[in-house]
Amino acid sequence: MRMSKFFASTRARVGLAAVAIAAVLLGVGWYVVRDGSSTGPSGAPPTTASAPVDDSSPAGDGAVNMDGRAPLTGLPVTKALNHPAVTVKVSNTPDAHPQRGLGSADIVFVEPITGATTRLAAIFHSQLPPQVGPVRSLRPMDAPLISPTKGVIANTMADHWVQQYIDRVAGLANLGTLRVPSGTYFIDRTRRAPNHVFAQPARLLELTDRVAPPPPYFSYAGDVAHSSPLSSGRTATSVTVGYGGSATATWRYDGASGRWLRAEKWAAHRLEDGNQVSAQNVIVLHAQRDLSFPQAKSSMTILDLTDASGSLQLFTGGKVVDGHWTKAGVDRPFTFTTTTGKALLLAPGTTWVECALPGMPIQTAAS
Known part of the structure; x- marks a missing residue:
């Protein structure tokens, strides 16, 4: 979408949610997944239970049938996830650490926003922690990244032209801090x-008229062994994304847990609960800079993600595979494939996407 679409804005779609949804969200706070690796608000592993999942009917591209699975992780679930996704814009400067609630996110996008500074767009659906943050402002790239979820986005507002753009083109309920009743966000003194601002996902869902869960964001294999990296990739035990300064991120594969662990320039990336950030899948997505926003300051980084394409690497289970992404309109989902054109299949679980600009050094090691 380009500048001609800035000159109209839409009002955020706000209303009262169904009482039943609010009761479930406030009373439960998170949903159970069957792999045992996710945690509830207390940090303890959730209880598991048997639930029939049909893995015998994969889609034509080899992806697992998503019936009975969480749409944003591909993990089997024991409860229906009949509510929208909530995305929270999270500060990632050194003084914002330790962050709160990120360990419950299904998908996290790491966005370069200025030189050597990143911000996170954390998407919550299979688990809804009580609080998430610290919350910060929107960026134009949030529209193409988050619109495919068709859910709610929490933020501390933005420049007027950015708000206009998000409201105009994004299929999201934009519930920034100045658009909701007092008390919706929590101020940590x-x-x-x-x-110092923290989102409360359950309260945000009380304020939206949206009820539909998000469509799947990725395609998943039935298990790690059948994911694209394990099927056709090469060995990789670490990857460093050179954002610059303290924002430079390194992921290392931990064979004991089968997960990737994140560190930033100076130390392990630890959350307020003491746990290190981890993920089942790490995607390094390469995108060009979008220079079509004349209102943007020269220091603002905006990724070109609409009617665009680029390369990527998917890291899963100690392996990496090269791939390709394409995306049409803002609300349209990404298409992720391997370099041979096959569907890119992730392992079921949480995914972090590191968005990288041309010229950012990406270093991969195999030992």
Whole structure:
């Protein structure tokens, strides 16, 4: 979408949610997944239970049948996830650490926003922690990244032209801090401004008229062994994304847990609960800079993700495979394939996507 679409804005679609949804969300706070690796608000592993999942009917591209699975992780679920996804824009500057609630996210996008600074767009659906943050402002690239979820986005607003753009083109309920009743967001007085605002996902869902769960964001194999990296990739035990300064991120594969562990320039990326950020899948997505926004300051980084394409690497289970992405309109989903044109299949589980610009050094090691 280009600048001609800025000159109209739409009002955020706000209303009262169904009482039943609010009761479930407030009373439960998270949903159970069957792999045992996810945690509830307390940090303890959730209880597991048997639930029939049909893995015998994969889609034509080899992806697992998503019936009975969480749409944003591909993990089997024991409860229906009949509510929208909530995305929270999270500050990632050193003074914003330790962050709260990120360990419950299904998908996290790492967005370069200025030189050597990143911000996170964390998507929550299979688990809804009580609080997430610190919350920060929107960026134009949030529209193409998050619109495919068709859910709610939490933020501390943005420049007027950015708000206009998001409202105009994104299929999201934009529930920024100035658009909701007092008390919807939590102010933590022990934190310094501007990193003192925290979103409360369940309260946000009470304020939207949206009820539909998100469509699947990725395609998944039935298990790690059948994922694209394990099927056709090469060995990789670490990858470093050179954002610059303290934002530079390194992921290392931990064979004991079968997960990738994140560190930033100076130390392990640890959350408020003491746990290190981890993921089943890590995607390094390469995108060009979008220069079509004349209102943007020269220091603002915006990725070109609409009517665009690029390369990627998918890291899963100690392996990496090269791939390709394409995307049409803002609301349209990405298409992810291997370099041979086959569907890119992730392992069921959480996914972090590191968005990289041309010229950012990407270093991969195999030992």
